[in-house]
Amino acid sequence: MKMVIKAALCATVLATVSAPVMAEEYPFAEQIEGRQGYFQMLKFNIGVLGAMAKGQRDYDADIAQTLANNLKNASLMNNQLMWPKGSDMDAEGLSGKTKAKAAIWQEGSEIGQKNKEFAAAAETMAANAGQGLDALRKAIGPLGKSCKGCHEEYRAK
Numbered sequence: 001m002k003m004v005i006k007a008a009l010c011a012t013v014l015a016t017v018s019a020p021v022m023a024e025e026y027p028f029a030e031q032i033e034g035r036q037g038y039f040q041m042l043k044f045n046i047g048v049l050g051a052m053a054k055g056q057r058d059y060d061a062d063i064a065q066t067l068a069n070n071l072k073n074a075s076l077m078n079n080q081l082m083w084p085k086g087s088d089m090d091a092e093g094l095s096g097k098t099k100a101k102a103a104i105w106q107e108g109s110e111i112g113q114k115n116k117e118f119a120a121a122a123e124t125m126a127a128n129a130g131q132g133l134d135a136l137r138k139a140i141g142p143l144g145k146s147c148k149g150c151h152e153e154y155r156a157k
């Protein structure tokens, strides 16, 4: 009985706390936050590799390999559910919430191809990052370009 009362109390507290947030909620909030979080995670991993490549951070083969593996594994995730049609920056209520261009969902979209290019560059990075600083340096350019290649077409400035 005690447990039930506690649970009910918790639910009430939660409802009160989350009420103001709910009022501001916009459609596809969770999907948009999910994909943006995914990209922040990519940025962290490539950021450390980039710092090593530039000599701003000591090269460490184990760390480099770990981060490169993370990028490779991330590139293989199926994130389809984070990209519902209608969750673009021009959709009602989404201005300022997302930078995803509507072109992603339009006829002739090459977003899948862009993601394949990222996956290929991440795979090359994973094969090289632990093999020495020179090998990492050779792989970082194409990997960074694969991010940029998609952003130029499908992410607003």
Ligand code: HEC
Residues within 6 Å of the ligand: 032, 035, 036, 037, 039, 040, 042, 043, 046, 097, 098, 099, 100, 101, 111, 112, 114, 115, 118, 143, 146, 147, 148, 150, 151, 154, 155
């Ligand atoms: C296949 C396309 C594609 C690839 C590949 C890609 N991005 Fe993005 N990225 C996007 C899109 C589209 C957005 C905008 C998402 C949104 O605002 O809903 C974005 C947003 C971001 C953001 C901002 C996230 C936020 O908090 O709003 C960062 C940082 C980012 N990308 C980093 C990267 C890095 C680093 C790579 C490569 C390792 C990469 N992206 C590869 C399409 C891509």
